Amino acid sequence: MSALLEIRDLAVHFPRPRRWREPPAVVRAVDGVDLDLRRGESLGLVGESGSGKSTIARTLVGLQRATAGSIRLDGSELTGLDARGWFPFRRRVQMVFQDPYGSLDPRQTVLSILTEPMEIHALRKPRERRLHALELLEAVGLNPHYANRYPHEFSGGQRQRIAIARALTVHPELVICDEPVSALDVSVQAQVLNLLRELQERYDIAYLFISHDLAVVRSLCQRVSVLYLGRVVESAPRDEIFEAPRHPYTQALIAAVPDPTRAAAHPPVLLEGEPPSPTRPPPGCRFHPRCPARALVPDDRCAREEPPLRTDGAARWTCHLEPGSAPEA
Amino acid sequence: MALVEVRNLWVDFETPEATVHALDEVTFSIERGRTLGLVGESGCGKSVTARAMLGLLRSPPAVVRTGQVVVDGRDLMAMGEAELRGVRGREVALVPQDPTTAFHPLLTVGRQLTEVLEVHEGLRRRAADDRAAAALAEVGFGDARDVLHRYPHELSGGMRQRAMIAMALLCRPKLLIADEPTTALDVTLQAQILRLFRELQDRHGSAVLFVTHDLGVAAEVCDDVAVMYAGRIVESAPTRELFALALHPFTRGLLRARPRLDAPVDQGLAPIPGRHPELLERPPGCPFVERCEFALGPCHDQRPPFELWSLAGTARALHGRRVACFEARQVAAAQDPAVELRPQSAPGGRPA
Numbered sequence: 001m002s003a004l005l006e007i008r009d010l011a012v013h014f015p016r017p018r019r020w021r022e023p024p025a026v027v028r029a030v031d032g033v034d035l036d037l038r039r040g041e042s043l044g045l046v047g048e049s050g051s052g053k054s055t056i057a058r059t060l061v062g063l064q065r066a067t068a069g070s071i072r073l074d075g076s077e078l079t080g081l082d083a084r085g086w087f088p089f090r091r092r093v094q095m096v097f098q099d100p101y102g103s104l105d106p107r108q109t110v111l112s113i114l115t116e117p118m119e120i121h122a123l124r125k126p127r128e129r130r131l132h133a134l135e136l137l138e139a140v141g142l143n144p145h146y147a148n149r150y151p152h153e154f155s156g157g158q159r160q161r162i163a164i165a166r167a168l169t170v171h172p173e174l175v176i177c178d179e180p181v182s183a184l185d186v187s188v189q190a191q192v193l194n195l196l197r198e199l200q201e202r203y204d205i206a207y208l209f210i211s212h213d214l215a216v217v218r219s220l221c222q223r224v225s226v227l228y229l230g231r232v233v234e235s236a237p238r239d240e241i242f243e244a245p246r247h248p249y250t251q252a253l254i255a256a257v258p259d260p261t262r263a264a265a266h267p268p269v270l271l272e273g274e275p276p277s278p279t280r281p282p283p284g285c286r287f288h289p290r291c292p293a294r295a296l297v298p299d300d301r302c303a304r305e306e307p308p309l310r311t312d313g314a315a316r317w318t319c320h321l322e323p324g325s326a327p328e329a
Numbered sequence: 330m331a332l333v334e335v336r337n338l339w340v341d342f343e344t345p346e347a348t349v350h351a352l353d354e355v356t357f358s359i360e361r362g363r364t365l366g367l368v369g370e371s372g373c374g375k376s377v378t379a380r381a382m383l384g385l386l387r388s389p390p391a392v393v394r395t396g397q398v399v400v401d402g403r404d405l406m407a408m409g410e411a412e413l414r415g416v417r418g419r420e421v422a423l424v425p426q427d428p429t430t431a432f433h434p435l436l437t438v439g440r441q442l443t444e445v446l447e448v449h450e451g452l453r454r455r456a457a458d459d460r461a462a463a464a465l466a467e468v469g470f471g472d473a474r475d476v477l478h479r480y481p482h483e484l485s486g487g488m489r490q491r492a493m494i495a496m497a498l499l500c501r502p503k504l505l506i507a508d509e510p511t512t513a514l515d516v517t518l519q520a521q522i523l524r525l526f527r528e529l530q531d532r533h534g535s536a537v538l539f540v541t542h543d544l545g546v547a548a549e550v551c552d553d554v555a556v557m558y559a560g561r562i563v564e565s566a567p568t569r570e571l572f573a574l575a576l577h578p579f580t581r582g583l584l585r586a587r588p589r590l591d592a593p594v595d596q597g598l599a600p601i602p603g604r605h606p607e608l609l610e611r612p613p614g615c616p617f618v619e620r621c622e623f624a625l626g627p628c629h630d631q632r633p634p635f636e637l638w639s640l641a642g643t644a645r646a647l648h649g650r651r652v653a654c655f656e657a658r659q660v661a662a663a664q665d666p667a668v669e670l671r672p673q674s675a676p677g678g679r680p681a
Contacts, residue, residue, distance in 0.1 A: 048515040049486075155604055156371075185370035185542065190586035190600035197597060212515060215588040219598060242590060256520040257590055258545030260572040270524060271517045274487050 003072075004173060004206050005037040005060075010069035012055050016279055025279045029055040031230035033069075035208075039173065042200065042207035044221030044238075046214060046253065048275055051227040053210045057178045060208070061095050062086045073174070091121045094167035098179035100159035104151040110137070110162055111147040117169045136165040139202070140195060157188035161195065168203065176208045181216060193219055214257050218242055223314075226250045229278055229286040236315035246310075247317045248293040285320060293321050330402075331358035332536045333382075333504050338396030340374075340381060343389060350608045351377045353560040355396070356635070359504070359553075362534040364526075366551030366568065368541060368583075372605050374560040375540045379508045381406075382538065383421055384413040401503050419449040422497035426509040428489035432481035438465075438492050439477025445499050464495040468525060487518040494525065501533065508540045523549045544583060548572060556580045559606050559616035562635065564652040574668065576638065576652040578621045578660050615654070623656040623663075631655075637673040 012030040030052040037043045045053050058064040060071065062078075071078040073089055081089075097103040104113060114133035118124055124132060134144040140161040151159055160180060167175050177196070181189040197220060200207060211217050217224060218238060225235040226249065234247040245251045252271040273290050276282055288294050288302035297320045307318040340352035352374050359365045367375045380386050382398050384405050398405040400421060405413065417423075425431040433441060442464065443457035452460065458477060465473035468491040481489060490510060497505055507526070511519040527550055530537060541547050547554050548568055555565040556577065564577040575581035582601040603620040612618070614629045621628065635653040654660065661668045 048517060157604065185605070186544075186583060187370060187586045187601035188604065190588070190598035191602075193588070194597050194600060213588075214516070215590050218590060219588040219594060238594070252517065254590065256516045258516075258519070258523070258543065258549045259590060260545055260548035260584075270520050272521075274485050274518060 003036055004039045004041075004074055005035070005208070006070070006072040007033060007035040007056075008070045008072075009034065010056070010059065010071060011067045012052070012059055012064060013067045028230050028278050028281060030059070031278075031281070033227070033230070033232055035225055035232065035235075037174065037206050037208060039206055040200065040204045041223065042209050042221045044217035044224040045208060045210045045227060046212065046217055046224060047227035048212070050229070050275055050278060052230040052278075053212075053227055054178055056227075057095065057176045057208065057210055060174075060176055061093055062090065091117075091123075091170045092172055093174045093176065094170065094172040095176045095178065096160070096163050096167050096180045098182055100156050100163055100183060101151075103163055104159055104166075106151055109148050109150055110154075113151075113162065114147075114166055114169055117166060121170050123170060133165075133169065136168055137162075139168075139199065140165045141191070155188075157184050157192060160184060160192055164192075164195065164199070168199065168205075171203070172205060174206045174208065176210070178210045179212070180209075182211065182213065189216070196220060214242075214254060226253065229275055229281050231286060231318070233287065233319075234315070234317035236317070240313075240315050246312070246315060246323065247287075247319050248291050248321070249287050250317075252292065285318070293319075297321055330399075332361045332401055333359040333538070334397070334399040335378070335382065336397045336399070338378070338381060338398065339394035340377060340386065340396070341392045341394060343392055347609055350611050351391075351560055352381070352396075353611060354635075355557075355560070355562055357555050357562060357565060359536040359538060361503075361536055362530070363552045364530055364537040364539055364550055366539045366541060366547035366554040367557060368544060368547050368554055369557035370542060370605050372608070373557040375542075375557050376508055377560075378557070379423075379506050379538065379540050382504070382506060383417055383423055384408065384410075385417075415449070418445055418502075419500040420502055421504045421506065422500070422502040424490075424494055424497045424505065424507040424510045427513050428486065428493040429481070429513075431493060432489065434481055436480075437477065438479055438481060438484070442477070442492075442496050442499060445496060449500050460499065461495075464499050465492065467498075467529070468492070468495045470495075486514060487521065490514060490518075490522055491525065494522075494529070498529065498533065498535075502535055505535045505537045506540070507537060509542065510539075511546060512542070519546070526550050544572075544587060556583070559612075560608055561616060561653065562651075563617065563654070564650075566650040570650060574640075574661060574664055576650065576657045576660055576670070577617075577654050578623050578656070579617050581660055581664070582620070623654075623659050625656065627655050639671050639673045640668060 010030055010033045014027045014029060016025040016027050018024060047053050055064060059066050066079045078089060111133055115129045118129045134147060137144045137147060142158060142161055181192050184192060209221050221238060223237050224241045225232050228249050234250045245254055271290055282289050284303045284305055285307045294302045301320050307320045309316060309318050335355060335357050338352050338355040342349040342351055355378055367378060369375045393406060396406060439461055442461035446452040446457040446460055462473040462477060465476050470476050511522050514522060539551055551568050554568050554571050555562045558579045564580050575584055585599040586601055588598055601620055606616060614631055615633050618624045618628045633653045633655050635651055638650050638652060638657060658670045661670050
């Protein structure tokens, strides 16, 4: 497996809207992120709201400009490209959005929604486009007879299937899924997650799967990166993240997932407070004001120094705490 | 009699195009100091039930065909608007899903809290300020006095939901209705708010109706859970028992479809095929029949009664497990062949 996507030190900053009697400021939504994704692999990106998950997604499809850093797709640098330069990569990186109601044009039929991307990228002959669209409808579990209907005639789960089919029409290598099942009921959510899994095997697609729901990420992704205030605090293979999380923030996130089988026995260790503003991230380790392990690090280094990058096999995380000295979470 | 009794509630929504049968014989009760989780998928009627219990169903289009919502001996369905206004916010209070739109953006948090006390209890401004500050302190604001002077947009999402909970508890309501109160929050804040609910419940002892689509959340805060499907309650049980053994195929399906942190990953999830019906007609049989793997002949044309069941040979029989399913024995056997179910002859609600 070769690296399909390589993100190095990516930063995306926004000017904060002016506020009365306050100096102008910069929101550091993404502030030095590294991510790697191999062909056919799925990488989960988790974190609280404001951690920068969606900003990364939008930057990868060119909806947002990177302030600094590098994004390489299959070896080619994407940052700094203008719209024309970006165009060929748009086909290769597709996106599925969270809201299946807002992301489909209500005035287009399903068939036209599915053939339009092929027209734009001049793929296939016109007659074949229609056939391919019908094939994909079938592949996502919708009856091809529905091709002439409009989005409002479908349920949320069915619309999300249409959005997935649309992403697949142009044979992407990478599909970015931004909370694709958060708006769906749990019975339907399972249908869509299983579908994403099948399609991945069938078409060898890589997913960057963004979600706030760790159980959902676990069911689909082989690797997981955890974001906090615009930085990756831990990246590791699925089993390591969920069974032996190393960063105190990852541990707290996992402990906070409500779980019917665990609830009665032992209440989770809770994180206090809320993430600080990305306008003025805390110095040192960005997580230190909420970190339950801070007291274990001498000299209050957490508040003063950037935490070092630690590695152990395929896992990498940034924390001042020496491995092995943390109490079991 | 329980503090809160909802009996045989039938609600339709009538529009010129169609009639939607939103609630169909909804019956449950909540004792003082207990939390009942109302769980189901979108469109199943859980929020309609919550709104009916606050007297907030707008008519038209809502038509209450029959039914009672009795809180501490008084039937809200029989009250006029003026009388309801005295009940809402005082005896029955709501914590809404989205605290951002539930607060008035142009009034300070303090003004919105004290108004409740001025209207319902006739307090003067200063006394109301004291009570409001105390309520904010109780939900975890260290700087409660200061928060009184802030506007809602100056608070973060988690703080707004705390302030909302403080507002709902101001008059010590007998019944607190929480409609998906943590759905808009991050998982870490959700955990904080759920813990707050448990603490407040211990202290205040109100009855709580907790509406949620998330079984995990229900497991964290609820003593009992009622599962709704297509406007009906299809199963109810003490929380731990429900998660140990589901008797309705829909409950079992929900539990199996849910991705979990402790289940093997490789076999994928077990979705429920099909989708929730649109309730344009009342099915003669079980509303779940189209999606059900256990369905047999009678399920299609006879309405399964909401019956009390007991598990043979265990003390669990006393906890009032109810399920509306002809095939409950098979559903149970599919999970645990050793379980023996018996319909319980005793009529009526929760046995003492």
